[in-house]
Amino acid sequence: MFVLRTSGRSAAVDDDCREFSLLGKRHVSGLALARPVTTGVRSRAVLELQQDRGGARFRALVGGEFVPGEGDRLAWRVRHWETVRPTPQQGLLCGALLPGLPEGLDHAAEAGLHADLDSGALPAGRLVIDRAGYDQESSPVLFATAAGLLLHVLPAGAFGSPAEPVIRSWVATGRIPAELPRVDVRA
Template sequence: MGGEFVPGEGDRIAWRVRCWETVRPAPQQGLLPGALLPGLPAGLDHAARMGLWADLNAGALPAGQLVIDRAGYHQESSPALFTTAVELLVHVLLAGAFGSPAEPVIRSCVATGRLPDVTAWS
């Protein structure tokens, strides 16, 4: 899963999840081995949106712009996996936006099976 978060001013976050028809065709490298393909396929884009709802509805994300626009996937990719992946991605992007390294966030999530409190970044 890949994307970008840019902190902004105010109290609102603008966000979007791009499906595969709306992005440029060049694959991009992620933190893990293998290329991330541009856009998310139909069905999995919906799963990614669902992964964002809790943080968005709780107001846990700071003001700014969030775009989720690439992923590694294949025909048998699980919507549940995409929901979890986008939740982790939000934490990684927030860590980077606030000057913290992403690796400890990933290691903690893998070790505990839980995501850190997203409000800790703002």
């Protein structure tokens, strides 16, 4: 696990947090154009973001799995939490979060994926967002950002590239860099 902090933003990335599994049967899925790949391994990661603004502390936790595949398509799916009473769980950063991706935050997470999914810059394979955590102060904007950052963390893990520069940039600036380092997917 690695954690990066400034006075206004923090981020933590870990391999997995099963206690934040999304158990609902409802999901959204699709196919997107992708770059062909020749090698890579299964990658799983969980990312938690925290942003302090105006005396409020906004938090978002998302996680998932990427499996490189053949062809020129990325199959993606976002699972949603449904009618379960979640028990608070310790997040990656300080404090507890409720497991799940409730209505409103689910649409935000999907929106965070679409810009990069539609660009064709991601490698071919299968992407599943199946971990999430929120609290009363969770922000749809932060969930969209977390989902967008996760699209760079998971392929980086699959191809042995560091994800830390992208996370470090968000912690420092509050924005996902316009020019992201491309993950080398060649043999």
